[in-house]
Amino acid sequence: MLRPKNMRTDIIFWFFLPIFLVGTTAFAHGGAESGPETRHPETQIGLPGSRMGHDDMGTTTGGMTRGEVAELIEDTQAVEEKRSAIKLTLLTLSIVGLIYLYFPRRSTVAPLASTTTSSPAPQTPLSASTAAKTDDIERRSP
Amino acid sequence: MLLALKNLKSELQQTGMILGGLLLTLLFFTVVSGIILALFYNTQPEETYRSVLAITENPFTAFIRNFHYWATDLLIFTLFLHITRVALTKPSGKPRRYAWWIGVGLLILVGSEMLLGTFLRGDQESIEAYTHFFLGTTGVVASYLPFVTVITDFFSGHTALFRFFIFHAVVVPFGILSVIVIHGLFAPSFRAMIAPWKKMSDATIRGELKPQPGFWRTPSVRKMGMLTLVALVVIIVLSLLLPAPLLSEPHGGMEVTKTPWWILWVVAVENIYGLNAMLIAPVILFAVFAAVPLFTKDRAGADWGVYLYLIAIAIVLALGFWGALGPQVPHTEMFMEGMEM
Numbered sequence: 001m002l003r004p005k006n007m008r009t010d011i012i013f014w015f016f017l018p019i020f021l022v023g024t025t026a027f028a029h030g031g032a033e034s035g036p037e038t039r040h041p042e043t044q045i046g047l048p049g050s051r052m053g054h055d056d057m058g059t060t061t062g063g064m065t066r067g068e069v070a071e072l073i074e075d076t077q078a079v080e081e082k083r084s085a086i087k088l089t090l091l092t093l094s095i096v097g098l099i100y101l102y103f104p105r106r107s108t109v110a111p112l113a114s115t116t117t118s119s120p121a122p123q124t125p126l127s128a129s130t131a132a133k134t135d136d137i138e139r140r141s142p
Numbered sequence: 143m144l145l146a147l148k149n150l151k152s153e154l155q156q157t158g159m160i161l162g163g164l165l166l167t168l169l170f171f172t173v174v175s176g177i178i179l180a181l182f183y184n185t186q187p188e189e190t191y192r193s194v195l196a197i198t199e200n201p202f203t204a205f206i207r208n209f210h211y212w213a214t215d216l217l218i219f220t221l222f223l224h225i226t227r228v229a230l231t232k233p234s235g236k237p238r239r240y241a242w243w244i245g246v247g248l249l250i251l252v253g254s255e256m257l258l259g260t261f262l263r264g265d266q267e268s269i270e271a272y273t274h275f276f277l278g279t280t281g282v283v284a285s286y287l288p289f290v291t292v293i294t295d296f297f298s299g300h301t302a303l304f305r306f307f308i309f310h311a312v313v314v315p316f317g318i319l320s321v322i323v324i325h326g327l328f329a330p331s332f333r334a335m336i337a338p339w340k341k342m343s344d345a346t347i348r349g350e351l352k353p354q355p356g357f358w359r360t361p362s363v364r365k366m367g368m369l370t371l372v373a374l375v376v377i378i379v380l381s382l383l384l385p386a387p388l389l390s391e392p393h394g395g396m397e398v399t400k401t402p403w404w405i406l407w408v409v410a411v412e413n414i415y416g417l418n419a420m421l422i423a424p425v426i427l428f429a430v431f432a433a434v435p436l437f438t439k440d441r442a443g444a445d446w447g448v449y450l451y452l453i454a455i456a457i458v459l460a461l462g463f464w465g466a467l468g469p470q471v472p473h474t475e476m477f478m479e480g481m482e483m
Contacts, residue, residue, distance in 0.1 A: 070398040072390040073266055077399060077470075080387050084403035084466040091219060092459050095226050099452070101155050102230035106443035 159331045160365055161224040166322070167370045168217040171377065173315060175210040179203070180311055183262070185304040190264035191391050198388055211386030212377045214256060218404045221252060222455075225431075229451035234440040241328035246431045248325060251318050253405075253424075258310040260402065262303065267399045269392035272302075273474045278421050281477060397472035406465030407458045413468065417477040430454045 182203050184193035197203040225245065233242035260271045276294060283290045297305055326332045357363065389399060401409050411419040430450060438447030 064393055066396045066398065069266065069390065069393045069396055073399060076387050076389055081400065081466055083384075084400075084406060085463065087215070087219070087403045088406075088459060088462045088466060091222055094219075094223055095455065095459070097154075098158060098223060098226050098230060101151065101158060102227060104230065104232060104442065104444050104448060 156361065157365055157369065158223075158227045160362055160369065161220055161227060162329060162332050163362075163366045164369045164373060165217060165220055165224060167366070168213055168220060168373060169318070169322075171213040171374070172210060172217060175206050175213060176311065178206045179210055180307075183307070185307045187300060187303050190262075190303060194264050194388060198385070204385065205381055208381035208384070208386045209377055212380040212384075214259065215403075216373060216377060218252070218256065221249065222404075225249070226451070226455060229434060230448060232438050232440075232445075232447065233435045234438045234447075237328045238330060239435040239438075241325055241330075242435050243432060244321060244325045244328065246428060248318065248321050249431070250428060251314060251321060255310060255314045255318065256402070256404070258306050258314065261306045262310060263388065264303075264392065265389040266392050267387075267389050267401075269394055270397050270399050270474070271401070273394070273397070274417070274420060277417060277474055277477055282418055282421055395475070397474045398470065400465065400470055403462065403466065407461035409465040409471075410461040410468065412473045413465070413471045417473045420473070427454065427458065 179197065182193065182197050184190055194207075197207050228238075228242060228245070233239055257271065257275075261268055261275070276298075279290050279294045284294070358367075400406065408420055408423050411423040415422075431454065434447045434451050436447070437445060437450055439445045
């Protein structure tokens with residue numbers, strides 16, 4: 001059941017949402033309808049080289065072919081690809097390490113019948129020493 | 143020998159618990175290096191590439207740029223490890239669930255911040271990243287939600303780079319810091335880590351900033367100090383040996399580069415399903431991450447929450463490798479050709 005406070009929040013939300021949607025749609029109408037020329041990124045951002053406009057064939061920009069531009073960045077790109085593969089390998093190995101350290105295993109010790117209701121099961125695989133140290137930190141705080 | 147291994151495992155487990163603190167330190171490194179870089183960066187589109195080129199030609203600013211690049215890389219790397227550690231230690235119970243969901247929000251913010259950083263480089267990769275953003279919003283999302291063009295229009299034209307810069311340098315970092323505070327209020331290991339600062343004495347209230355006896359010997363503080371030192375050394379060494387990439391001047395209308403490593407998994411999905419996948423794939427990943435606590439049970443042993451996360455991260459890594467090692471595919475060129483037909 002909705003409480004009055006929630007109802008008020010709901011009414012405000014449902015009142016503003018359609019107004020916002022209709023308003024922004026009307027405002028944006030011109031931009032969305034004005035065709036591919038204005039929707040083209042090169043006519044929008046002002047980076048040098050990109051200001052040349054879009055070639056109909058999409059093959060040349062600023063007098064350079066796609067192959068020429070690809071050649072310009074070839075070496076740096078090759079280094080980056082290698083670096084990316086190394087970083088992903090390191091990340092994979094680190095995640096495997098974390099799985100080894102923290103994967104939550106079921107306790108192999110059978111619970112005592114009398115204490116199962118009072119003591120909750122451990123939530124993390126942290127060792128007893130960690131728990132003791134954290135307790136120590138908590139105890140020293142007021 | 144067995145005891146030594148057990149001790150090492152215990153030490154590593156405790157170190158893994160303070161990765162969130164390391165993220166704060168790395169964020170501090172990126173903010174400081176970013177502020178220095180901003181002093182030499184020019185947001186005038188005609189001058190942007192030249193200013194970045196000038197930064198790379200001066201040894202000091204080049205080092206700061208490399209430092210910014212590697213600190214950011216280490217930040218996203220540690221972020222993945224931190225999320226994995228939390229998923230494995232199970233975000234169950236109200237505070238940890240909230241911490242997890244706020245953490246997913248932080249992940250989105252950090253991802254946005256890093257994308258904005260790519261836009262600002264002013265090189266070929268920069269304009270290709272912008273083209274993806276522009277076509278994704280105007281060409282795809284606006285077909286369903288026309289009001290999205292309001293955002294695209296705001297980030298278009300001669301002032302686009304300046305606005306991206308303001309978002310990258312001020313708006314998003316401020317958002318990240320604010321959300322970190324809320325995240326910290328819920329995260330148990332973070333609260334345990336800041337415990338040494340909790341203790342108030344009469345002297346502290348009077349304004350004497352004397353560290354409490356034993357403060358520096360607190361395990362969490364000691365480990366944080368060590369981790370910070372190691373991270374700093376690693377970043378400095380990498381910055382000196384491996385410079386951050388800067389490609390050629392931008393040439394619009396063509397796509398010849400690949401994205402940074404942490405987003406290559408999206409590139410692999412784009413290779414299969416086209417440009418539209420760029421918008422859908424991250425949403426699916428964030429939705430899966432957000433669903434993890436819903437499948438996590440507050441009891442010992444692995445459950446579907448853990449499995450769901452591990453399957454998701456395994457797919458992301460596999461797609462990342464595919465994106466890195468596979469051929470470069472021009473998604474935006476094909477999309478624009480389709481749009482003009």
